[in-house]
Amino acid sequence: MAAKVWIGVDIGGTKTAIVVSERLPEVRDRIQFATLPAKGPERALDLIGKGIVALLKKRGLTTSAICGIGVSCGGPLDRIRGIIQAPPNLATWIDVPIKAILGRQFGVRCNLENDANAGAVAEHRYGAGRGAGNMIFLTMGTGLGAGIIVDGRLYRGTDDLAGEIGHVRLTRGGPIGYHKRGSVEGWASGGGIAQVAMRAVEDARKRRHRTLLTAHRGTLSARDVCAAAKHGDAVATRIVRTTGERLGQVLAILVDVLNPQRIVIGGIAMRTGDMILGPARGVMMREALPTSAASCEVVPAALGERIGDVAALCVAVGL
Template sequence: MMTFAGIDIGGTKCAVTIGRSIADRIELLDKTAFPTPPTPDAAIERLGAELEQLLERHPAEKARLTAIGISCGGPLDSARGLILSPPNLPAWDRIDVVTPFERRFGVPVGLQNDANACALAEWKWGAGRGTRSMIFLTFGTGMGAGLILDGRLYAGTNDNAGEVGHVRLAEKGPMGYGKAGSFEGFCSGAGIARLAQQAASERVEAGGEPPSYARGGVSGVSTKEVAEAARQGDPDAVLILREVGRMLGRGCAMLIDILNPQRIVIGSIYGRQQELLEPVMLEELRKEALGASLAVCDIVPAGLGEHVGDYAALSVAGNLVTGL
């Protein structure tokens, strides 16, 4: 039995968790969250203070604290423990987040980007359990991947492995990750909204009525509105999600052909919209992927569901001491 602490640093919110690892499962014991402070120094101090308070509430876990994991959006340098100006944390330029926690708590501290951290969590405790080669796709606000290859996390030469959202899937399409027609452009919350806005604008410009999901205004269309309309059978919204499913299948086919994984675990939006996305995704996969590779690869929603982020940083801590 080991106790891990997890620290999640986001552009708008930070969270601190503690969890108890027993065999092949993790028990989340306590959590606190708060708005991200305005400066890195203030944030690191607050995170340390919040972790101390959690541990004071759980004295037995304080005595058993084994490691601390930090999850943050990239880019970063995991080997040196540096955060390198992520888009949502521009003030965090070459900030060493590992050393302050090592000094304060006297245990090993590790840093990984959020996609890698979620991949570790799903591999150890979620839908990837029992595999040796697994891909986790975030499919949330953006699209990124965490790669588990031959029984270990693969982060690449400089922590940039898994940036699948930047791959172009079509010459034309919604903007994502700075590139039109990218995997993130089609398969992310922001991308789905842009795809729907584009379809609605084209209809209005041609003299038609806006789709039902855009009755409140084309520019304000949200992914949630599109999904709700699709669940109610609105044909325009269903067409949007069918295109998203098709591109999800195309992106997964590329990963299957290159990496030959046992399983692809997809988070966030996929779990909520699986009924609509899965049939189209599988249809595209059967067209695009190598048959022998597709036959040995399962594609499933995240086993930890909407709570995968709570476990992500804890899995970084676990990877430090157990190699997961």
Template sequence: MIDNTSSNVPKDLYIGIDIGGTKCAVVLGDKDFNLYEKIFFETKVERGPEVIINEFKKNIHSFFEKYDRKRFIKIGVSCGGPLNSKKGLIKSPPNLPGWDDIPIVQILEKEFGIDTTIQNDANAGAIAEWMLGAGKGTDNMAFLTFGTGMGAGLILNGKIYSGTNDLGGEVGHLRLAQTGPIGFGKAGSFEGFCSGSGIAQLAKSTVKIKLENNQEVNFCSTLNEIDTITAKTVFNAAHKGDAVALGIVKITAEYLGKGLALLIDILNPECIVIGSIYTRNEALLKPLVYEVLKKEAIPEALEVCTIVPAKLGDKIGDYAALGVALH
């Protein structure tokens, strides 16, 4: 719940900026993740970075009209990668065309005189789930996005791990099979099998073969309908008991289990938090995933690791950006 009554707001305030290819948001909150203001707007990437950044500036200046400027401690930015968190650069994210080497941290610090930091959206999501959500209280945690793509944010020994040049956690690029749906530019990758786009590819190829062999598919009756298949189509049908859809889900769960086993064996985490598709379909995926984990993961490492759905849901973008400022 957002409380924008100035008298009820604590002394120290933090700003979170969430930059997305479709929507952007600016939030104002405190160290306990209480939100006091939220402004969101459509990105409209064709406007270019300068116009969009100016909109962020305008929104932040509106906060200063309501709250004492001295109370603002830090700004956190969450944005899709690639980026350079040490230099504060956004480096050509695929969902933000034209954002090439944008020195966002320098721009915001010059405008507002407030310490600013940036993390990619997977790391920011990991921070939020670790500080507030399903991974709260752990020292070693992995957060998997499992949405349109597959990426990870890693909390190791109580600290975010970004890697040498912000490529830590790019688990979607792991090759789990020699062939398969394409994700992260690689056939048979973790992202290929375990992402919205990858599941759609897998479903389309499966359905095409069945229809060409005159086999019935309840959720897609003709070849002309194949292009409309999405991951949501598959899971909706699977929840109704459709055999073809359940077969596709089983393949996804098998490779999710294999990918998780690698993370468990390498990182020995206390907790793996999985967002988006897993959160919505845990009942279908969890039993199948654990069948694989019991075969693939080191038993002692699996015993101390819990696999849980993300807790913050649709609000994770707001909390993630704020978490970057707080962490």
């Protein structure tokens, strides 16, 4: 009997990954490329199609071996119609009908899902969320979104928009995220960290305060800031600590509103560990209702860097 495989496509503002699996959560093979949103969706869609064909060919398979394709992407999007609707990190992807495009190209069912929802299901089935009836997953990548598991099932909300915690305003001023100044996404995401870092470096240079960050030329990224913090850079350490404290405020809101058993965080918090999670847990414990806070574990995503791959495959199989 010929092998049957699932295809997962994880589209982010920085990179797009394509993976193939015969049995979840195992990833048999993968390829990735820079998404380059400024170039529009056409280039990336072409590379996705070619990438799927290349993965199949490498395993000696044809398109008839595909059971289904799953696309995981940041919102906003229309899951039912399969349309990507210009997410903040993919601003040029305006009403892209990716479900129809890939469905026609490969003649199979294609599902589209918000990456936070997909990540929540992946961690609940195979990662740090196993055994938790009520769980929240936070993406914390270029942006920040939440996937919510209630009584063991994904909670979508009335309009499929549950979990958009990144859009909530924390402060009147501050970094911009989700097109809103002072939002959760502005304060607790890679994009927000980069904004805060550029302002902090500008101030430090005016004071002629030399650090690893002020010596950096060009645009700073969250990766640059976290790397500098790990090397003891004072400016970077302050930025990372502030990010953790703002994240803690977000966790307190989620704990008070949803009373979860576990909050699983991927992306930056997963990579930096207690540098961000330590301050975040501290603020959460101070600000949330004591009983609810004591009942909630805050842990990094157990699937690690595989989470985007496994999440996209879960979309292919069905959430």
